[in-house]
Amino acid sequence: MKIGFTTGSAVSAAVKAAILEIAGYKHIKKVEIPLPEGSRMQIPIHRSKLLKKDLAIAEVIKDAGDDPDVTDGAKIIVSISLNRQGVIDNRVIIEAGKGVGIVTKPGLPVPIGQPAINPVPKKQIKETAFETLKESGLSPAHVKIIVEVPNGEKIAKKTLNPKLGIIGGISILGTRGTVIPFSNEAYKKTIEIEINVAASNGQDTVVFSTGGRSEKFVKSICKDISDICFIQIADFFAFSIKKARKKGFKKIIYSCFFGKLIKMAQGYEYTHAKTCHINFELVSKWCALFGINKTELKEISHANTAFQVLEIIKKNKNMKDILSFITKKAISNVRKFAGPNPDIIFYLFDMKGKLILSETDKGNG
Numbered sequence: 001m002k003i004g005f006t007t008g009s010a011v012s013a014a015v016k017a018a019i020l021e022i023a024g025y026k027h028i029k030k031v032e033i034p035l036p037e038g039s040r041m042q043i044p045i046h047r048s049k050l051l052k053k054d055l056a057i058a059e060v061i062k063d064a065g066d067d068p069d070v071t072d073g074a075k076i077i078v079s080i081s082l083n084r085q086g087v088i089d090n091r092v093i094i095e096a097g098k099g100v101g102i103v104t105k106p107g108l109p110v111p112i113g114q115p116a117i118n119p120v121p122k123k124q125i126k127e128t129a130f131e132t133l134k135e136s137g138l139s140p141a142h143v144k145i146i147v148e149v150p151n152g153e154k155i156a157k158k159t160l161n162p163k164l165g166i167i168g169g170i171s172i173l174g175t176r177g178t179v180i181p182f183s184n185e186a187y188k189k190t191i192e193i194e195i196n197v198a199a200s201n202g203q204d205t206v207v208f209s210t211g212g213r214s215e216k217f218v219k220s221i222c223k224d225i226s227d228i229c230f231i232q233i234a235d236f237f238a239f240s241i242k243k244a245r246k247k248g249f250k251k252i253i254y255s256c257f258f259g260k261l262i263k264m265a266q267g268y269e270y271t272h273a274k275t276c277h278i279n280f281e282l283v284s285k286w287c288a289l290f291g292i293n294k295t296e297l298k299e300i301s302h303a304n305t306a307f308q309v310l311e312i313i314k315k316n317k318n319m320k321d322i323l324s325f326i327t328k329k330a331i332s333n334v335r336k337f338a339g340p341n342p343d344i345i346f347y348l349f350d351m352k353g354k355l356i357l358s359e360t361d362k363g364n365g
Contacts, residue, residue, distance in 0.1 A: 002065035002066045003065045003178050003179065003180060004062075004063045004064035004065030004066075004067055004069065004072070004178065004179035005041060005043055005062070005063060005064075005065075005174075005177065005178055005179060006121065006173055006174025006176070006177055006178065006179055007062060007071055007074075007076060007121070007149075007170065007171070007172045007173055007174060008036075008117075008118070008120065008121025008122075008124050008125065008172050008173060008174035008177065009033060009035065009041065009043060009121075009124070009174060009177045009178070010043070010060040010061075010062045010076040011060075011076055011078055011117075011121065011125050011145075011147050011172055012033045012034075012043075012121075012124050012125050012127075012128040012177075013031050013033050013043035013045065013058075013060050013128075014045070014048075014058040014059060014060045014076055014077065014078035015058070015078050015080060015125055015128050015129050015132070015145060016031040016033055016058075016128050016129075016131075016132045017031050017045045017048040017058035017060075018048060018056040018057060018058040018078055018079065018080035019056070019080055019082075019129065019132040019133060019136060019138065019143075020048075020132065020136060021048050021049065021050040021056035021057075021058065022050060022053075022054055022055070022056045022080065022082055022136075022138065023136035023137065023138055025136075028045050028048050028058075029044065029045060030042050030043065030044050030045060031043060031045060033124075033128050033177075034124065034127050034128060034131065035124070035176065035177030035178065036120050036121075036123070036124050036174070036175060036176055036177050037176050037177065037212070039177075041177060041178065043060060044060070044061070044063075045058060045059070045060060046059045046060055046061050046075070047059045051079075054081060054082040054083070054084065055079070055080070055081045055082075056079070056080050057077065057078070057079045057080070058077070058078050058080075059075055059076065059077045059078075060075075060076045060078075061073060061074070061075060061076070062074040062075075062076055064179045065179055065180075067179045067180065069179060070155055070158045070159060071155060071170060074149055074151060074152070074155060074170070075149065075150050075151070076147070076148075076149055077097070077147075077148040077149070077150065078145060078146065078147055078148070079097075079145075079146045079148070080143065080144070080145055081143075081144045082138065082141045082142065082143055082144075083141065083142040083144075084138065084140070084141045084142075091142045091143065092125075092126045092129050092130070092143045092145065093142075093143070093144050093145065094115065094117060094122060094125060094126075094145045094147065095115065095144070095145065095146045095147070096115030096116070096117075096146075096147060096168070096169070097146045097147055097148030097149075098148050098149070098150065098152065098153075098169070099148055099149030099150055099151060099152020099153055099155075099168070099169040099170065100115055100116065100117070100147050100148065100149055100152055100168070100169045100170065100172065101115070101116035101152070101156060101161055101166035101167060101168050101169040101170055101171055102114070102115060102116065102166065102167055102168050102169075103115075103116050103165065103166055104165040104166070104167055105164065105165025105304045106304060106308050107164075107303055107304035107305035107306075107307050107308025107309075108164065108165075108166075108304070108305060108307065108308075109307060109351060115147070115172070116161070116166045116169075116170070116171040116172065117147070117171070117172040118171065118172065118173055118174075118175075120174065120175045121172050121173060121174045122172075124174070124177060125145065129143050129145070147172065149169055149170055152168075152169030152170045153168060153169050155169075155170050156168075156169050156170045156171075159171075160274075164304060164305065165304055175211075175212065175213060176212055187234060187236065188236055188239055191231060191233050191236060191239070191240055191243065192243050194228075194231045195231065195240070195243045195244055195247055196247070197228055198226075198228050198229050198231070198247075198249075199247035199248070199249070201226070201228055203226060203228065203229050203249075204249055204250040204251060205225055205229050205249060205250065205251040205252075205253065206229050206231060206244050206247075206249045206251070206252055206253070207222055207225060207229050207230045207231065207253040207254075207255065208231055208232075208233045208240055208241075208244075208252065208253065208254050208255070209230065209231070209232050209233070209254075209255040209256070210232070210233065210234060210235070210255070210256050210257065210260050210271075211232055211234065212232065213351075213353070214255040214256055214257060214349060215230055215232055215255065216353070217255060217347075217349045217353045217355070218230075218253065218255035218347050218349075220353075221347065221355065222253065225253075234272075235270050235271040235272040236270065237260075237264055237268070237269060237270065237271055238269035238270065238337050239269075239270075241334055241337035241338050242337045244338065244342070245337065245338050245339050245342070248341075249342055250341075250342055250343065250363075250365050251342055251343045251344075251345065252334070252338055252342050252343070252344050252345070253345045253346075253347065254334070254344070254345070254346050254347070255346075255347045255349065256346070256347075256348065256349070257306075257348070257349060257350070257351065258306045258307070258309070258310045258348065258350075258356075259278065259305070259306035259307070261326060261327060261330055261346070261348055262278050262283060262306055262309075262326065263276055263278060264330035264333055264334070265326045265327070265329035265330040265333065266278070266279055266282065267333050269337075278306055280300060280301050280302065280303045280309065281301045283300055283301075283303075283309060283326075284297045284298075284300040284301035286322070286325060286326060286329075287300055287313065287316075287322055289325070290316070290318040290321050290322050290325070291318060292312075292313075292316055292318075292322075296312050296316070299312055300312055307351065310350070310356075314356075320357065323348060323356060323357045324357060324359055327346050327348060327357060327359040328359060328361075330346060331344050331346060331359060331361045335361070338363075340363060340364045340365075341363045341364050341365035342363045342365055343360065343361070343362055343363045343365075344360070344361045344363065345358065345359070345360045345361075346358065346359045346360075
């Protein structure tokens with residue numbers, strides 16, 4: 001299946017093309033950009049134009065490959081203006097134009113009032129700008145980037161943005177820079193194959209993670225475990241545990257972030273955001289058992305995201321007890337699918353990769 005690229009990569013490519021226009025390049029058809037995971041990718045440029053000295057525009061058509069992404073085919077337009085007078089260091093300011101959402105509620109990794117451009121793609125965009133300025137001889141310069149998605153507000157209605165309090169358009173996302181086509185059956189088959197490979201190679205441990213970041217973080221801890229034991233299972237929680245049970249692994253390690261942990265603690269077998277939701281009222285009741293004050297309990301019950309709840313819990317003196325309680329509930333649900341024999345270990349990370357909690361439940365094996 002064809003791999004696509006994220007909105008973050010689309011913006012980055014448009015940024016590079018616009019800066020190259022200012023530097024005097026013509027007929028730009030394709031550019032190569034850095035990806036968050038460290039590799040690089042070539043992306044087609046739909047159009048680019050120098051409007052006047054130190055001001056240019058570029059457009060990229062978002063291509064999600066064979067993934068059913070609602071932003072596929074969206075026009076991503078970037079205008080770049082440079083100020084090269086009296087500026088000592090490179091500075092990059094990114095602003096939201098028409099069709100790019102603005103954050104209006106707490107709980108997201110972007111402050112209220114700021115464009116809905118997540119930290120990873122923002123870093124990617126700035127890295128692309130710095131790299132292109134240096135390569136084209138335009139550094140140092142103060143760069144102003146305005147991102148526009150003409151049909152963004154309409155597209156956003158098909159996403160979770162309205163619920164999350166992101167108004168006016170889409171979010172600029174992408175933790176890896178590429179979009180991997182997602183077919184449920186194909187993905188489940190891949191998980192099953194990876195589990196079989198680990199078992200067939202004599203491994204007695206399997207390490208599940210929800211994605212690339214959580215796998216990266218747990219690898220920094222489980223350094224002595226073979227690479228073939230690490231399997232990204234996305235939202236297929238129960239499916240993966242059942243397959244691991246059939247293969248008789250002695251140890252199941254699970255690496256996740258707080259949102260997935262809550263969903264597993266609630267008893268969901270499949271944790272995708274479109275089909276299962278966090279019961280913040282229930283989480284508030286769990287937290288009440290550990291003496292969190294009424295004001296904070298109200299904030300938790302009316303929270304917008306798991307990130308917001310975690311920030312409240314982290315400030316409480318009973319943080320470890322609360323997180324341990326929730327993790328044990330998740331482990332209890334793992335037991336339903338794993339059976340009594342394997343050891344079950346959970347590693348809970350924050351979004352920056354800091355290990356917040358580890359919890360072990362010894363099996364009978």
